């Protein structure tokens with residue numbers, strides 16, 4: 001396979017529900033979409049999960065465009081490759097910038113799956129024909145509002161409820177949710193809002209039988225999470241701290257985590273995501289697929305990855321309709337009673353509606 005043309009588009013899609021983070025509240029999702037064409041004219045799609053601002057990690061939409069245009073595309077364009085696993089090797093001279101690397105590698109995987117006449121799930125070695133999914137809910141104005149939202153999603157059949165916590169919005173919130181929903185799988189995502197000094201407070205969460213507490217401490221930490229895990233019954237799940245197989249190995253060996261949230265973009269692509277999955281499986285560490293408010297293309301990649309055997313916990317890949325009035329794929333991703341049927345057609349398994357893509361496109365550049 002030889003990639004002969006790449007198109008980068010900057011899309012701006014209005015979110016149905018504003019997304020609140022430590023950086024503020026976003027009404028829109030702005031992200032890069034990458035369309036790769038090979039010498040036979042086969043087209044593959046990849047999505048950058050880098051946000052418009054560097055609040056989740058150091059990458060942004062603009063840094064991704066720069067790294068893709070000035071380094072990754074020149075390295076890959078018109079180079080003969082036989083398998084997507086080679087892309088990581090070609091990108092080795094470029095440090096970090098995992099989300100930029102993942103954007104282009106995902107498109108190569110899509111082309112490879114089409115050329116080998118199989119679904120992306122099958123190309124990755126996935127066997128499931130449906131995947132279990134949960135829902136991630138942002139911080140709300142009041143606990144009552146949160147309870148109403150959770151109630152709606154539980155009634156829709158989502159298998160796991162993820163809520164964000166931060167100092168002042170944690171123990172009381174989780175106590176109320178557990179009282180209202182005694183039998184629902186509930187987890188908390190702290191997005192590094194706490195310090196090791198908060199251990200006594202975090203230990204209070206052990207009372208609520210949570211499935212996990214995600215990334216309670218610093219986004220570049222492993223050692224303090226190991227200290228905290230020794231003091232908590234609730235399993236710690238790492239997200240932002242894990243950028244590679246090596247990070248996962250060190251975290252597991254140090255006892256810093258009992259569960260890993262795999263996000264394809266954060267770890268540099270599907271090849272590395274699969275390596276982390278396989279290592280965790282060998283160590284008895286369950287994994288699940290995190291979300292980054294993806295459009296249908298990133299959502300499709302997440303669905304395919306989640307078909308691998310050790311994705312045994314529900315992920316954050318909810319229905320397209322939770323995020324978008326109109327997604328850019330047909331059919332849209334639909335979770336019914338907490339399950340998504342895995343498309344068996346070749347490639348990512350969903351048709352990309354290019355007219356809809358163009359309707360959301362605010363900037364575009366073609367590289368040959």
Ligand SMILES: O=C(O)CCC(=O)C1=CC=C[C@@H](O)[C@@H]1C(=O)O
Nearest residue numbers: 056136239290291292293294316
């Ligand atoms: O895609 C989804 O719906 C999940 C989004 C989500 O929970 C997150 C996205 C990015 C950073 C965090 O806020 C959180 C996470 O850490 O998983």
Ligand SMILES: [Mg+2]
Nearest residue numbers: 189214215239
């Ligand atoms: Mg997280």
